[in-house]
Amino acid sequence: MGLKMLLPLLLVKAVLASLPLQVGLLDADVYGPSVPTMMRINQKPEVTRDLKMIPIENYGVKCMSMGFLVDKDAPIVWRGPMVMSALQKMSREVDWGSLDILVVDMPPGTGDAQLTMSQKLQLSGALIVSTPQDVALIDARRGVRMFSKVQVPILGLVENMSCFKCPHCGEPSFIFGMGGARNTAAEMGLQLLGEIPIEVDIRKGCDEGIPIVVSAPDSVISKAYHDVAQNVVMRLEDLAKK
Numbered sequence: 697m698g699l700k701m702l703l704p705l706l707l708v709k710a711v712l713a714s715l716p717l718q719v720g721l722l723d724a725d726v727y728g729p730s731v732p733t734m735m736r737i738n739q740k741p742e743v744t745r746d747l748k749m750i751p752i753e754n755y756g757v758k759c760m761s762m763g764f765l766v767d768k769d770a771p772i773v774w775r776g777p778m779v780m781s782a783l784q785k786m787s788r789e790v791d792w793g794s795l796d797i798l799v800v801d802m803p804p805g806t807g808d809a810q811l812t813m814s815q816k817l818q819l820s821g822a823l824i825v826s827t828p829q830d831v832a833l834i835d836a837r838r839g840v841r842m843f844s845k846v847q848v849p850i851l852g853l854v855e856n857m858s859c860f861k862c863p864h865c866g867e868p869s870f871i872f873g874m875g876g877a878r879n880t881a882a883e884m885g886l887q888l889l890g891e892i893p894i895e896v897d898i899r900k901g902c903d904e905g906i907p908i909v910v911s912a913p914d915s916v917i918s919k920a921y922h923d924v925a926q927n928v929v930m931r932l933e934d935l936a937k938k
């Protein structure tokens with residue numbers, strides 16, 4: 697939990713797909729790839745004549761993940777250098793075609809993989825996702841510092857699991873605390889690009905491989921994801937102007 701950098705899970709991906717943009721999703725979590733399950737993809741990518749892998753498209757998003765290449769239940773027990781070469785393969789040796797946005801879903805943390813990835817991929821920006829909880833926000837701050845070190849602009853913060861609305865009485869509970877990400881964003885001079893409540897349907901959607909923005913496009917949650925996606929695109933446009 698905590699900071700999954702560069703993309704609140706699947707969320708923005710499928711949302712971005714409903715904006716008129718061609719979106720790619722690169723699952724950079726080599727040890728625990730979740731894109732195959734979340735995007736309901738279980739075939740292996742085909743290879744072009746010049747030996748590039750062709751991303752697999754679902755819900756209008758072109759996806760590439762380590763999970764497409766390895767057996768689902770086999771543990772991935774690689775050392776650092778192998779991880780790096782896998783990531784490089786997945787960033788360079790994939791035929792993305794023409795994309796407007798490539799979303800890189802990074803595993804939580806600020807280790808070697810994240811650092812090298814941020815340097816190698818020439819990211820336009822990083823989106824930091826955190827829960828409102830103090831310990832998670834400490835991780836988020838670390839993420840912000842890591843990206844600054846490698847000159848990747850921070851797009852902003854997204855608060856995930858921001859509150860839980862009781863399905864019976866509608867009363868909101870702030871399980872992980874209230875306003876944590878908002879305060880941290882203000883403190884660090886960052887924008888808060890959205891707050892996503894906790895919803896059983898999100899978890900279900902992830903496990904069943906049907907993103908909530910696809911199964912319930914008019915829900916409050918989907919709207920929250922849309923807002924994040926729109927804010928991200930606006931931030932990217934702003935940064936491009938500079």
Ligand SMILES: *[C@@H]1O[C@H](CO)[C@@H](O)[C@H](O)[C@H]1NC(C)=O
Binds near residue numbers: 857898
């Ligand atoms: C966001 O919260 C949902 C539960 O509502 C969880 O399934 C998901 O993994 C979280 N995403 C991130 C990026 O922390």
